[in-house]
Protein backbone atom coordinates (compact mmCIF):
# COMPACT_ATOMS: atom_id res chain seq x y z
CA UNK A 574 0.00 0.00 0.00
CA UNK A 575 1.37 3.42 -0.98
CA UNK A 576 2.08 6.07 1.68
CA UNK A 577 -0.73 8.35 0.40
CA UNK A 578 -3.26 5.48 0.42
CA UNK A 579 -2.15 4.46 3.92
CA UNK A 580 -2.63 8.03 5.16
CA UNK A 581 -6.10 8.21 3.57
CA UNK A 582 -7.21 4.95 5.24
CA UNK A 583 -6.37 6.32 8.70
CA UNK A 584 -9.28 8.05 10.41
CA UNK A 585 -8.35 10.43 13.15
CA UNK A 586 -10.76 10.89 16.02
CA UNK A 587 -11.77 14.39 17.01
CA UNK A 588 -11.11 15.29 20.61
CA UNK A 589 -14.41 16.47 22.12
CA UNK A 590 -14.53 20.16 22.91
CA UNK A 591 -15.20 20.78 26.60
CA UNK A 592 -17.03 23.78 27.95
CA UNK A 593 -15.58 25.61 30.95
CA UNK A 594 -18.04 23.77 33.23
CA UNK A 595 -17.11 20.38 31.73
CA UNK A 596 -13.44 21.17 32.12
CA UNK A 597 -14.04 21.81 35.84
CA UNK A 598 -15.97 18.48 36.09
CA UNK A 599 -18.85 20.36 37.73
CA UNK A 600 -21.73 18.65 35.86
CA UNK A 601 -20.25 15.21 36.62
CA UNK A 602 -19.77 16.09 40.30
CA UNK A 603 -23.32 17.43 40.61
CA UNK A 604 -24.75 14.36 38.86
CA UNK A 605 -22.79 11.99 41.13
CA UNK A 606 -23.83 13.83 44.30
CA UNK A 607 -27.48 13.84 43.19
CA UNK A 608 -27.43 10.08 42.70
CA UNK A 609 -25.75 9.53 46.07
CA UNK A 610 -28.26 11.82 47.85
CA UNK A 611 -31.21 10.13 46.12
CA UNK A 612 -30.07 6.75 47.39
CA UNK A 613 -29.31 8.16 50.87
CA UNK A 614 -32.84 9.49 51.37
CA UNK A 615 -34.70 6.65 49.63
CA UNK A 616 -34.48 4.47 52.77
CA UNK A 617 -33.90 1.32 50.69
CA UNK A 618 -30.80 -0.72 51.58
CA UNK A 619 -28.37 -0.52 48.67
CA UNK A 620 -26.01 -3.20 49.92
CA UNK A 621 -26.44 -6.89 50.61
CA UNK A 622 -26.82 -7.46 54.34
CA UNK A 623 -24.22 -10.23 54.35
CA UNK A 624 -23.61 -12.31 56.48
CA UNK A 625 -27.06 -11.84 58.04
CA UNK A 626 -28.63 -12.46 54.62
CA UNK A 627 -26.97 -15.18 52.60
CA UNK A 628 -26.50 -14.40 48.92
CA UNK A 629 -28.26 -16.51 46.31
CA UNK A 630 -25.56 -18.45 44.54
CA UNK A 631 -26.21 -19.14 40.85
CA UNK A 632 -26.14 -22.83 39.86
CA UNK A 633 -23.06 -22.38 37.70
CA UNK A 634 -21.05 -20.76 40.49
CA UNK A 635 -17.51 -22.03 40.82
CA UNK A 636 -16.37 -22.01 44.42
CA UNK A 637 -14.02 -24.01 46.61
CA UNK A 638 -12.83 -27.32 45.16
CA UNK A 639 -13.54 -30.70 46.52
CA UNK A 640 -12.00 -34.09 45.90
CA UNK A 641 -14.73 -36.69 45.58
CA UNK A 642 -14.78 -40.07 47.27
CA UNK A 643 -15.87 -43.30 45.63
CA UNK A 644 -18.33 -45.89 46.99
CA UNK A 645 -15.68 -47.18 49.38
CA UNK A 646 -14.78 -43.77 50.73
CA UNK A 647 -11.43 -43.68 48.95
CA UNK A 648 -10.28 -40.65 47.06
CA UNK A 649 -11.69 -41.07 43.57
CA UNK A 650 -8.66 -39.47 41.92
CA UNK A 651 -6.43 -41.82 39.95
CA UNK A 652 -3.50 -39.37 39.80
CA UNK A 653 -3.58 -38.97 36.03
CA UNK A 654 -2.36 -35.35 36.17
CA UNK A 655 -4.97 -34.18 33.66
CA UNK A 656 -6.22 -31.42 35.96
CA UNK A 657 -2.70 -30.27 36.80
CA UNK A 658 -1.86 -30.14 33.10
CA UNK A 659 -5.05 -28.26 32.22
CA UNK A 660 -4.77 -25.71 35.03
CA UNK A 661 -3.86 -22.32 33.53
CA UNK A 662 -2.91 -20.89 36.92
CA UNK A 663 -0.53 -23.73 37.70
CA UNK A 664 -1.94 -24.08 41.18
CA UNK A 665 -2.46 -27.85 41.40
CA UNK A 666 0.34 -30.08 42.62
CA UNK A 667 0.00 -33.84 42.70
CA UNK A 668 2.44 -36.52 43.76
CA UNK A 669 1.30 -39.92 42.56
CA UNK A 670 1.98 -43.22 44.32
CA UNK A 671 1.38 -46.78 43.09
CA UNK A 672 -1.87 -48.22 44.38
CA UNK A 673 -1.25 -50.94 47.01
CA UNK A 674 -1.30 -54.08 44.85
CA UNK A 675 -1.69 -56.51 47.78
CA UNK A 676 -4.91 -54.82 48.82
CA UNK A 677 -7.87 -56.19 46.78
CA UNK A 678 -9.70 -52.87 47.26
CA UNK A 679 -7.13 -51.10 45.13
CA UNK A 680 -7.16 -53.52 42.20
CA UNK A 681 -9.19 -51.05 40.10
CA UNK A 682 -6.39 -48.53 39.60
CA UNK A 683 -2.67 -48.23 39.14
CA UNK A 684 -2.10 -45.01 41.02
CA UNK A 685 -3.58 -42.72 43.60
CA UNK A 686 -2.52 -39.28 44.77
CA UNK A 687 -0.12 -39.54 47.70
CA UNK A 688 -0.41 -35.77 47.95
CA UNK A 689 -2.78 -33.41 46.20
CA UNK A 690 -2.71 -29.68 46.84
CA UNK A 691 -4.51 -26.70 45.35
CA UNK A 692 -3.45 -23.14 46.04
CA UNK A 693 -6.87 -21.56 46.43
CA UNK A 694 -5.39 -18.08 46.32
CA UNK A 695 -3.67 -18.61 43.00
CA UNK A 696 -6.70 -20.37 41.45
CA UNK A 697 -8.81 -18.31 39.06
CA UNK A 698 -11.83 -20.65 39.41
CA UNK A 699 -12.05 -21.32 35.70
CA UNK A 700 -13.26 -24.92 36.10
CA UNK A 701 -10.73 -26.38 33.66
CA UNK A 702 -9.63 -28.97 36.22
CA UNK A 703 -13.21 -30.12 36.66
CA UNK A 704 -13.70 -30.45 32.92
CA UNK A 705 -10.39 -32.23 32.40
CA UNK A 706 -10.91 -34.92 35.04
CA UNK A 707 -11.76 -38.26 33.37
CA UNK A 708 -13.20 -39.80 36.53
CA UNK A 709 -15.12 -36.86 37.96
CA UNK A 710 -12.86 -36.71 40.98
CA UNK A 711 -12.37 -32.96 41.27
CA UNK A 712 -15.25 -30.50 41.34
CA UNK A 713 -15.88 -26.90 42.20
CA UNK A 714 -18.61 -26.41 44.78
CA UNK A 715 -20.88 -23.51 45.63
CA UNK A 716 -18.87 -22.80 48.80
CA UNK A 717 -17.90 -19.14 48.49
CA UNK A 718 -16.93 -17.99 51.99
CA UNK A 719 -13.29 -18.84 51.74
CA UNK A 720 -11.20 -17.17 54.43
CA UNK A 721 -7.88 -17.72 56.11
CA UNK A 722 -5.33 -15.91 58.25
CA UNK A 723 -2.27 -17.08 56.32
CA UNK A 724 -1.35 -17.96 52.76
CA UNK A 725 -0.40 -21.47 53.90
CA UNK A 726 -3.93 -22.06 55.16
CA UNK A 727 -5.23 -21.36 51.69
CA UNK A 728 -3.21 -24.16 50.17
CA UNK A 729 -5.72 -27.00 50.48
CA UNK A 730 -4.25 -30.46 50.84
CA UNK A 731 -5.88 -33.79 50.04
CA UNK A 732 -7.48 -34.15 53.48
CA UNK A 733 -8.95 -30.68 53.37
CA UNK A 734 -10.27 -31.19 49.84
CA UNK A 735 -11.85 -34.48 50.92
CA UNK A 736 -13.38 -32.74 53.94
CA UNK A 737 -15.04 -30.24 51.56
CA UNK A 738 -16.59 -33.25 49.83
CA UNK A 739 -17.84 -34.58 53.19
CA UNK A 740 -19.38 -31.20 53.99
CA UNK A 741 -21.04 -30.68 50.63
CA UNK A 742 -22.01 -34.16 49.48
CA UNK A 743 -25.46 -33.99 51.09
CA UNK A 744 -26.08 -30.30 50.55
CA UNK A 745 -28.16 -30.90 47.43
CA UNK A 746 -26.43 -28.00 45.68
CA UNK A 747 -23.15 -29.52 44.66
CA UNK A 748 -22.21 -30.13 42.02
CA UNK A 749 -24.52 -29.02 39.25
CA UNK A 750 -22.11 -28.87 36.35
CA UNK A 751 -20.85 -32.42 36.32
CA UNK A 752 -22.77 -35.66 36.19
CA UNK A 753 -20.75 -38.84 35.96
CA UNK A 754 -18.14 -37.00 33.97
CA UNK A 755 -20.62 -35.27 31.67
CA UNK A 756 -21.08 -31.54 32.06
CA UNK A 757 -24.46 -30.75 33.55
CA UNK A 758 -27.23 -28.27 32.68
CA UNK A 759 -25.46 -25.30 34.26
CA UNK A 760 -22.50 -25.69 32.00
CA UNK A 761 -21.99 -23.73 28.81
CA UNK A 762 -21.68 -27.10 27.05
CA UNK A 763 -24.95 -28.42 28.47
CA UNK A 764 -26.56 -29.36 25.18
CA UNK A 765 -23.50 -31.24 24.02
CA UNK A 766 -23.39 -33.04 27.34
CA UNK A 767 -27.08 -33.96 27.09
CA UNK A 768 -26.56 -35.60 23.72
CA UNK A 769 -23.53 -37.61 24.79
CA UNK A 770 -24.02 -41.22 25.98
CA UNK A 771 -23.18 -41.87 29.67
CA UNK A 772 -19.62 -43.09 30.14
CA UNK A 773 -19.41 -46.71 31.29
CA UNK A 774 -17.88 -47.94 34.54
CA UNK A 775 -17.95 -44.77 36.61
CA UNK A 776 -18.13 -44.94 40.41
CA UNK A 777 -20.31 -42.91 42.71
CA UNK A 778 -20.58 -39.28 41.87
CA UNK A 779 -20.39 -36.78 44.70
Ligand code: SF4
Pocket residue numbers: 656659660661662663664665691695696697698699700701702703
Ligand atom coordinates in the same frame (compact mmCIF):
# COMPACT_ATOMS: atom_id res chain seq x y z
S1 SF4 B 1 -10.36 -23.84 38.68
FE1 SF4 B 1 -8.90 -23.35 37.02
S2 SF4 B 1 -7.27 -22.24 38.02
FE2 SF4 B 1 -8.43 -23.24 39.64
S3 SF4 B 1 -7.37 -25.16 40.01
FE3 SF4 B 1 -8.97 -25.57 38.51
S4 SF4 B 1 -7.98 -25.35 36.53
FE4 SF4 B 1 -6.66 -24.36 38.04
Ligand code: SF4
Pocket residue numbers: 649650651652653654655656657667705706707708709710711
Ligand atom coordinates in the same frame (compact mmCIF):
# COMPACT_ATOMS: atom_id res chain seq x y z
S1 SF4 C 1 -8.42 -35.11 40.01
FE1 SF4 C 1 -9.01 -36.11 38.11
S2 SF4 C 1 -7.79 -35.12 36.53
FE2 SF4 C 1 -6.83 -34.60 38.49
S3 SF4 C 1 -5.26 -36.17 38.73
FE3 SF4 C 1 -7.11 -36.87 39.79
S4 SF4 C 1 -8.14 -38.17 38.29
FE4 SF4 C 1 -6.66 -36.93 37.16
